Amino acid sequence: MADVKHLPAEYYRDFLSTVAKERKPSPIRSLYPLEKTPGVISLLAGKPNASTFPFTSLSFSARSPTDPTQESTLTIDGAELEAGLQYGDTAGFKPLMDWIFGLQEVFHGRRRGEGWRILMGLGAQDLIYKTVNAMVDPDDSVLVESPIDIIPIFHSLHCNQIEVETDAQGIRSSSLRSILEQWPTNKPKPKVLYTVPYGCNPTGASATLERRKEVLKLAREHNFIILEDDPYFYLYYGKEPRYPSYFALELEEPEVGRVLRFDTFSKILSAGMRLGFASGPETLLNAIDEHTAASNVQTPSLTQVIVYRLLDSWGYEGFKTHTEWVSEFYRQKRDVFESAMKKYLTGLAEWSTPEAGMFFWFKLLLGDNEGEGEGGDSETVIKTKAFEKGVLALPGTHFLPNGGATPYVRASFSLTGKEDVDRAVSRIREAILDARTENANRVKVNGNGAAR
């Protein structure tokens, strides 16, 4: 079996921010491995004594993935509970990370020894924040697909956010190619591309295989790292067989190491628990570790132990079954919502059917933009008319990194029951009709010359 080639550690030096380069590993932490020396007594660790922690055991019940009417109860006590209650490794609880290495092999074909490692975080958001902090300097240019759920740290760093167009097939690699091929030679090229390849928030688009391959090719040609933020990977319900992740696809490249992947349990196990993980080049993840050590110290041991016990009891098969059931749940909710949209918004809005995630992204046809491409503005209609009629949705302008008007709207279909969906979408219809009437009247009043 051919060895997988990976980019060497030195390659990433150009991809580390000044802040990351300046962070030095804690001299204290470098002493801890010495504790394992046989016969040594350590007075190093400023850890509290776990015998003073009052918890003696913890149990939880969870539905079986294969039979939701069945529950199993798992108990955490003894040494495992102590591990959950005490300080732990910065990177994460080892048994959980080992399980996740196995998961990444099952789902992405990636194995240890390919120059990558895993890191736990407080949700993927925590890890994305630290990754950008570790890779991007103030004023750097960064590539972001657009529309997108805006990453605040790009703004904090005064980044030049270069918007890459997207459509129903996800990121438009042709747009990305143009941007890079026309990049001014006197300006440093962007080092990262931020993309959400499944059920992108807000567009709901999933990137096709063809698009992903072209993006990987461009990453290699133009030397950037792909930040693959994939919270809806396990919420895919499309008809096509699942497209491989960038993390998996890069195995087909001459060498791996251009993808830093973010996974989260937020949409499949618990959002409030705050647990996610990054998989990617060791050098980059080491830099994130240093940031964690200087900020929140570690992801909670306790939540990691709880999740480990659950996943270990399920196995990879059980996990797959659970995520399939979750995907089916959201597919049904998508169908209910789309039914209502077809019923009420045909001719009044345009949209593509999402194949993953929890959002519909639809363009309002307000009579001021028909046949005009992307002209038009949903914000006023949504914030005034729609709200007055009793429905709240998100104007698409909030998803444009550099602001601007857009006729698009994001609606989430994750929480709303069938009857409320029907009411909500009919209210949107009424709001659009009102706006169209107003716009039509305005055209009449202004005369032919003002018709747009």
Added chain:
Amino acid sequence: MADIHEVEHLPAEYYSDFISTAAKERKPSPIRNLLPLEKVPGVISLLAGKPNASTFPFTSLSFSARSPTDPTQESTLTIDGAELEAGLQYGDTAGFKPLLDWIFGLQDALHGRRRGEGWKVSMGGGSQDLIYKAVNVMVDPGDSVLVESPVYAGVIPIFHSLHCNLIEVETDAQGIRSSSLRSILEEWPADKPKPKVLYTVPYGCNPTGATATLERRKEVLKLAREHNFIILEDDPYFYLYYGKEPRYPSYFALELEEPEVGRVLRFDSLSKILSAGIRIGFASGPEALLEAIDEHTATSNLQTSSLTQAIVYKLLDSWTYEGFRTHTEMVSEFYRQKRDVFESAMRKYLTGLAEWSQPEAGLFFWFKLLLAENEGKGDSEITIKTKAFEKGVLALPGTHFLPNGGPTPYVRASFSLTGEEDVDRAVRRIREAILDVREVNGCGVKVSGERNGAACY
């Protein structure tokens, strides 16, 4: 309880000068601004990108905990239904409301601070998470900051990342030396912006173990007012006090005696009393500063785990403040005993070979090695890293706790984990390491009044 005296607090505008450029630039998410509209009667919301909690597999969670009043008794608490759903779903940035409410009550019970005094509470992933964010929202790159020295090593990287000018304030067995602080501020060059923050650990300081006396605290508060800086009161060992004196009030409590409150940003932690791995801490302080911290949270890790907050709330609510107090007294007593065991061994083996002050809180001994070196300030690093390690004991050279580095003859040893026999062995090995070095330097054990050679002490 009929305290009709209203507490004056500094106005919100006052903090404008204490908020960093990075914090000022952070805008609240427009999406979050829309969420309150969901409460409007009759409105159907398609706003929130929240997953549907019915897909979360957890159906209930229980835990057992020892009773504070009777450690042989355990009680079992269960989290299910709406409470579990709250624990499993996204929640408020600042924290799980029932827990925040409980903490407001705690701060009243222990520090006499009440709502309506211009302060609020925010949860964090441990107090260190909140300190990191507090510094980020208050300190600009290149700023001068006052830090007691030696200082908790964990905050040094936070200041280093911002290229801060770390102004070391001396400390001794009574804690921060307010006279040193006064000199620094009174001699501050007029053309240089004054430091806006002082970082201090007033109980069982890591690494020195020192606890600031009432007198020192009062002087520091006075200086904060005179020279216009905010006190970052990092207090993880507040509940691990076992001194003979009645407990000194926190800065957060003491500022009630000032003409107005609002100069203290206090950090509490549950790490040393309930669980270190659960990562729960909280900040109490001026609303403007905590709102800036909340904004940082919203743009970085979103929120402290709802689940761990729900677990902690359940436990604390079942204990009430009395039970909590009893528990922390038990914990303090535990560490007092461990301190006594360790100090016994120190007296037995290190008399004449080391000097130290007795800690009255926390987990650490900070002791000066008497190495009889011929020149220089004294340096424990090599002795500890080579000889002591060779003899089979690991301790921390004090240099790691100096904000600006440099040699020091001091060493930090933690007494929290080690049993009596291992303590005896460990301290004896330190003795042997010191003796070896002293021999090389030409001395034996110091005996009162005796001088073995010109450089011995």
